[in-house]
C-alpha cells in the first residue's frame with residue numbers, strides 16, 4: 001500500500017477507470033459494476049470506443065473519455081474478429097496508453113487513480129496500463145462455469161474431448177460436470193481456427209496478469225465453480241469476487257445501459273395479460289437465425305396458442321436487413337402476440353404477466369431471468385451460451401434445452417412442456433426458489449454486497 005492509506009476515512013476515496021468491450025452484453029455489466037462502486041464513494045471514469053459509445057447524458061455520475069478506434073472497414077462489426085482487431089488497433093496506436101497517461105496526470109486535487117477495470121478480452125488495454133504502473137482488475141461478464149471452462153481448453157484437448165467428433169458429442173466431461181462435449185465452443189470448427197484459439201486465450205491471459213477477477217454471478221448459484229476458481233487463482237494471489245447479478249447490485253444507480261431504443265408499449269400490452277401467461281422471446285443483441293429458422297419460430301409461436309412477446313431485432317435474420325413477418329402470421333395470432341424491435345427486457349421479465357422466457361442463453365439474459373424467477377426455454381447458439389443452457393437445464397433445473405433443428409411443431413411442444421405440464425411445474429417451482437436466493441445475495445449483508453465491500457477495500461489497497 002501507499003503511505004497514508006491507513007490515515008482514516010478521508011483516504012477512503014479513489015478513482016477507477018472502466019473500459020468495457022463495446023458490445024451490449026459487456027457494456028451493461030461494466031457500467032452496472034461502475035455504478036455500485038460509485039455508490040460506495042469511488043469516482044468513475046469510463047473509457048470507450050466511438051463504436052457503440054454509451055451516451056454520457058444517461059450516466060451523469062461518471063466522466064467519459066473517448067478512445068479513437070479505427071477498425072478496418074472489412075472487419076465485421078459483431079463477433080470475435082472485431083475483438084482481435086480492436087486489440088491490435090489499440091496496441092498499435094497507443095491511444096489507450098495516452099488516455100490513461102493523461103488521467104494519471106490529472107489535477108492533484110482529485111482522488112488518486114487506483115486501477116483500471118477491463119473486459120476480460122481487452123489485453124491491449126491491460127498492457128497499456130501495465131506500462132504505466134496501473135493495476136488492472138478484470139470483469140468476466142460470463143458465468144463462473146464459463147470462466148473455468150475457458151481456462152480448461154488445454155486439458156480438454158489433452159484428454160481428447162476436443163476436437164469434437166460425431167461420436168463423442170454426448171460424452172460427459174467428467175472434470176466439468178454437467179457439461180458434455182456438445183456444449184463446448186470448439187475453435188477447430190471455426191473457419192479460422194487460430195482466431196478461436198486466440199479468443200479463448202485472452203480471458204486467461206488478462207486474468208493471470210491482473211490484480212483480481214470480478215465475476216457476474218453469485219455464491220449460491222455457482223458455489224462449486226467459485227470454489228474451484230479460487231483454488232486455481234489462489235496460488236497466484238489473485239482474488240475472485242462474485243458480485244452478481246450486476247444489474248441489480250446498486251439500487252441508487254439507475255443508469256440506463258441499453259444501446260437501442262426500448263419499445264415501452266409492450267409494458268402496456270403486458271398489463272392487459274393474465275398473470276404468468278406470456279412467453280417472452282428474445283435472442284439478445286448479437287446472434288442471428290437463418291430465414292428457415294425464422295419461419296419456424298414465427299409459426300411455432302403463432303400456432304402454440306399462448307400469448308407471446310417476441311423481440312425481432314433488426315438484423316436478427318442473417319443477411320436480411322428488413323424483416324417481414326410471414327404472410328398470414330398476424331391473422332393467425334389475432335392479437336395474442338406482440339412483436340417489437342427491442343424490449344425493456346429487465347422490466348419485461350419482472351412483469352407479473354410473464355411466465356416463461358425463450359432465450360439464446362446469453363449470460364445477462366440468463367441472470368436477469370434467474371433474478372425474476374422466470375423459467376427458460378434455452379436455445380443456445382454460440383460460445384458461452386451453450387454451457388449456460390446446459391446449466392439451466394441440468395444443474396439449476398430451471399428450464400429446458402431446445403435442441404435439434406428448429407421446427408414449428410417441436411417449438412409448440414416445448415412451450416407446452418415449460419408452461420403447462422407437471423415437469424414444467426417443477427421447473428417453475430425451482431425458478432422461484434432460485435429467485436429468492438438471487439434476491440438474498442443482494443441484501444446489505446448478502447454475499448454479493450459483501451463482495452463489493454471487499455472489492456472496494458481491495459481497490460483502496462492497490
Ligand code: UDP
Nearest residue numbers: 025284285286311342343345362363364365
Ligand atoms: N436486451 C434488451 N432488450 C431486448 C433484448 C435484450 O434490453 O429486447 C438486453 C438484455 O436485457 C441483456 C442484453 O440485452 O442485458 C443481452 O445480453 P446477453 O448477455 O443476454 O446476450 P448478448 O446480447 O450478449 O448475446
